[in-house]
Amino acid sequence: MSLLSLLRVRLSQGQQAIADVRTAVPAGFRGRPSLADAACPDDCHACIAACPTPVAAISKAPLAIDLGRCVFCAECATACPEAKITFGESPHMAATSRDGLTLTAGRPHGDAEARAQVHASQAFHKLFGRSLKLRQVSAGGCNACELELGAAANVNFDVSRFGIDWVASPRHADALVLSGTLTRTMRDAVRLCWDAMPEPRFVIAVGACAISGGLHEGSRGVDRGFLDDVAPALYVPGCPPHPLTFVNAILDFLGVP
Amino acid sequence: MSTAAEPPASSAGDAALSHPLHREDVRALQRLDPGAWRTQLMARVRAGARPLTVYGRRDGDRVLLTAVLLGEGGFSLLRTSVHPAGGYHELTSEIPALHCFERELHEQLGVRVAGHPWLRPIRYQGKDQAAMNSYPFYRVEGKEVHEVNVGPIHAGVIEPGVFRFACFGEHVLHLEIHLGFQHRGVEERLLRKDPRALAPLVETIAGDTSAAHAWAYAAALEALTAPAGGAREASGGAQEASGGTQEASDGAAARARARAIALELERVAMHLAGLSGLAADVGFVPGASTYGRLRTTAINTTMNLCGSRFSRGAIRPFAQPQRGGLALAKLVQKNLTLLRTDLAIIHECFLSSRTVRHRLAGVGVVSADTARQLGLVGMAARASGVALDARSPGRGAFAAPPLDVCVEPAGDCLARARLRIAELSASLRWLELACAEGLAEPAAPEPARPLLPEQLAIAVVEGWRGEVIHCVETDEQGRVIHYKVQDPSLRNWMGLAMAVRGNEISDFPICNKSFDLSYCGNDL
Numbered sequence: 001m002s003l004l005s006l007l008r009v010r011l012s013q014g015q016q017a018i019a020d021v022r023t024a025v026p027a028g029f030r031g032r033p034s035l036a037d038a039a040c041p042d043d044c045h046a047c048i049a050a051c052p053t054p055v056a057a058i059s060k061a062p063l064a065i066d067l068g069r070c071v072f073c074a075e076c077a078t079a080c081p082e083a084k085i086t087f088g089e090s091p092h093m094a095a096t097s098r099d100g101l102t103l104t105a106g107r108p109h110g111d112a113e114a115r116a117q118v119h120a121s122q123a124f125h126k127l128f129g130r131s132l133k134l135r136q137v138s139a140g141g142c143n144a145c146e147l148e149l150g151a152a153a154n155v156n157f158d159v160s161r162f163g164i165d166w167v168a169s170p171r172h173a174d175a176l177v178l179s180g181t182l183t184r185t186m187r188d189a190v191r192l193c194w195d196a197m198p199e200p201r202f203v204i205a206v207g208a209c210a211i212s213g214g215l216h217e218g219s220r221g222v223d224r225g226f227l228d229d230v231a232p233a234l235y236v237p238g239c240p241p242h243p244l245t246f247v248n249a250i251l252d253f254l255g256v257p
Numbered sequence: 258m259s260t261a262a263e264p265p266a267s268s269a270g271d272a273a274l275s276h277p278l279h280r281e282d283v284r285a286l287q288r289l290d291p292g293a294w295r296t297q298l299m300a301r302v303r304a305g306a307r308p309l310t311v312y313g314r315r316d317g318d319r320v321l322l323t324a325v326l327l328g329e330g331g332f333s334l335l336r337t338s339v340h341p342a343g344g345y346h347e348l349t350s351e352i353p354a355l356h357c358f359e360r361e362l363h364e365q366l367g368v369r370v371a372g373h374p375w376l377r378p379i380r381y382q383g384k385d386q387a388a389m390n391s392y393p394f395y396r397v398e399g400k401e402v403h404e405v406n407v408g409p410i411h412a413g414v415i416e417p418g419v420f421r422f423a424c425f426g427e428h429v430l431h432l433e434i435h436l437g438f439q440h441r442g443v444e445e446r447l448l449r450k451d452p453r454a455l456a457p458l459v460e461t462i463a464g465d466t467s468a469a470h471a472w473a474y475a476a477a478l479e480a481l482t483a484p485a486g487g488a489r490e491a492s493g494g495a496q497e498a499s500g501g502t503q504e505a506s507d508g509a510a511a512r513a514r515a516r517a518i519a520l521e522l523e524r525v526a527m528h529l530a531g532l533s534g535l536a537a538d539v540g541f542v543p544g545a546s547t548y549g550r551l552r553t554t555a556i557n558t559t560m561n562l563c564g565s566r567f568s569r570g571a572i573r574p575f576a577q578p579q580r581g582g583l584a585l586a587k588l589v590q591k592n593l594t595l596l597r598t599d600l601a602i603i604h605e606c607f608l609s610s611r612t613v614r615h616r617l618a619g620v621g622v623v624s625a626d627t628a629r630q631l632g633l634v635g636m637a638a639r640a641s642g643v644a645l646d647a648r649s650p651g652r653g654a655f656a657a658p659p660l661d662v663c664v665e666p667a668g669d670c671l672a673r674a675r676l677r678i679a680e681l682s683a684s685l686r687w688l689e690l691a692c693a694e695g696l697a698e699p700a701a702p703e704p705a706r707p708l709l710p711e712q713l714a715i716a717v718v719e720g721w722r723g724e725v726i727h728c729v730e731t732d733e734q735g736r737v738i739h740y741k742v743q744d745p746s747l748r749n750w751m752g753l754a755m756a757v758r759g760n761e762i763s764d765f766p767i768c769n770k771s772f773d774l775s776y777c778g779n780d781l
Contacts, residue, residue: 005602005605006543006606009543009547009602009603009606010543012598012602013546013547013550016550016553026557026560027557027560028557028561028580029565029566030564030569050454052450053457054446071457071569072565072569073456073457073569075454075457136414137417138415140439140440140441140777141416141439141464141777142461142462143415143416143463143464143776143777144461144467145464146414146415146416147530147567150413150414154546154549154550155546155549155550156553166414168413181441183438183439183440183441184440185381185437185438185439185440186409186439189409189410193410209461214461215446215461216442216443219441219442219446220442220445221382221440221441221442222442239569240464240566
């Protein structure tokens with residue numbers, strides 16, 4: 001291998017980093033949905049019937065989508081006879097409270113309002129605004145969330161430019177990034193990892209599985225006891241979430257412009 | 258076991274099938290007595306048929322066992338019924354490739370498998386954490402022998418699992434892989450919903466293999482609704498699925514083409530992810546970053562087609578949901594060209610780098626004989642010189658343009674890397690030609706038809722790791738009574754354990770990465 005061919009690789013690579021992750025829109029992405037502001041007929045339950053999650057992510061009166069359960073299959077949008085559900089490309093949909101993940105009809109759904117569901121923490125801004133170390137644990141994840149989280153650190157999304165890094169040891173971590181539905185067989189390991197993390201620390205729940213149990217909610221292999229004890233400080237919806245959803249959620253949470 | 262490329266599932270009738278697909282009328286399927294079942298299973302394997310799967314389900318106080326084999330004459334099925342307490346005498350000593358199936362029968366259904374040499378848990382299904390913590394690791398005794406435990410949580414952003422090494426110094430005497438940390442209960446969950454609405458769940462069985470699992474699911478379901486009239490008799494009273502006549506229609510051909518495009522894009526993306534990880538593990542930074550960013554191009558192409566970087570929503574039974582049209586076809590073509598040109602440069606750098614060759618060559622060797630004996634499938638088998646590929650060359654979506662089956666003989670980490678490079682090129686070539694003919698517009702689902710009663714559909718799809726198998730059986734009312742899922746990882750984890758034997762423990766990460774197996778696909 002010559003130095004020349006290495007240079008060719010570098011040249012062909014060019015500048016790969018997304019210049020502004022705050023405004024980038026992933027083309028073709030099935031992202032944040034929006035709901036039309038008109039009453040549904042009482043006897044129509046097409047969207048709820050089409051929803052694949054054990055507890056439907058969509059509900060009626062008023063029409064609402066729980067992004068913490070939604071797997072973004074858009075089966076509801078296909079099923080709706082009045083085409084009231086549309087999935088847009090925006091990756092902004094995280095929240096700092098579980099309630100903040102509920103989208104309703106009639107509410108404006110712009111990015112600014114969506115981002116306002118993430119309440120910036122002054123304390124965390126001061127502590128972690130320029131350096132945040134993350135320990136990822138998958139407990140029943142299907143490797144899609146895990147790959148997207150890994151991708152957040154690749155040359156395209158490049159989260160390390162914000163001082164955000166994945167670390168191997170929980171001792172070095174500020175936040176525990178959980179993916180997966182939380183399996184019974186990972187219960188002890190998740191607890192051990194959390195106990196090994198120094199204060200101050202917080203949990204980020206990534207993907208429908210971690211937030212609500214997702215498609216596996218109520219399955220026999222699932223034990224979500226850990227999240228009953230430790231509420232996530234940040235919820236990042238998706239199945240899997242786009243790296244831009246994840247990166248923007250963290251930046252909004254840390255109050256990084 | 259066959260050494261050559263897998264013979265096509267069956268002849269003439271289903272030349273339009275891209276993958277082996279079979280439907281069996283279970284009313285005509287003889288229930289052998291356990292002794293005869295055992296003897297016939299052994300005889301068929303000795304005659305060259307390859308066991309695809311052996312699985313069971315509760316049937317009153319008995320357990321119904323089904324063995325599925327694929328050989329020269331196509332599919333053959335063997336069924337028996339055993340009392341769990343009585344069970345049967347193991348076959349693993351004679352046919353090691355059956356080890357995981359017999360272990361699963363024991364764990365899932367409590368079937369006594371008398372004399373099994375390695376009756377380790379597969380995934381701790383239905384057991385509690387306490388049992389999980391008392392996994393019966395194989396112990397190597399000796400003064401200087403020590404154990405190293407890795408996991409369940411690993412250093413990187415990956416899935417959990419335990420690796421327990423018995424070492425003499427740096428030298429690995431034995432690696433035991435203890436999984437089950439990802440067990441969610443997928444198979445049980447698959448029976449709880451309308452069988453036509455399972456796609457989103459199926460896509461998360463192994464979330465990096467969504468397209469392959471979704472295609473197997475769709476193919477099985479479509480075979481179960483195919484009109485029985487078109488089916489043709491095959492040997493042993495088995496009926497070949499008439500999916501062939503279905504796919505033959507224009508709409509179905511376009512659907513198969515779209516599915517194959519999703520499948521091959523998934524293969525390209527995951528091979529790039531694997532090569533990026535392997536390059537990072539051996540410290541070859543240009544490879545890590547270049548393969549990594551090219552994966553972004555591949556998965557963004559998938560996102561353009563179906564809205565998800567992980568093929569979610571790309572495949573639905575009885576439908577063609579992917580976006581199409583001229584503008585999109587042009588964009589996909591552009592991305593494929595970029596992938597091909599940039600990969601040519603980085604492949605050359607990667608393969609000629611001394612670091613890469615020094616670290617990968619001769620490490621983690623699995624011989625062709627071991628691969629065959631253990632029943633390794635897919636990429637792991639092909640990198641050991643065993644030409645198993647469920648994609649039927651010259652058939653269905655892979656007919657025109659044809660798709661090459663790649664094989665590497667050496668069986669080491671370098672062979673697995675070279676195989677992925679070769680498969681990248683083959684898949685990209687196929688994709689470029691396939692997309693040159695344009696992309697099919699979405700087609701709405703066909704009206705739902707009831708599932709045929711008492712039928713068993715078996716669909717095999719070659720995912721990027723290897724063959725994904727879905728077996729779906731209906732009862733007298735046409736309701737699904739059993740849904741058996743098999744990810745290639747179930748069979749290939751033992752390949753990793755064998756590859757590491759006799760190697761330095763420090764080479765484990767690259768061995769592991771070179772196999773790139775699924776934890777959740779095994780744990781279900």
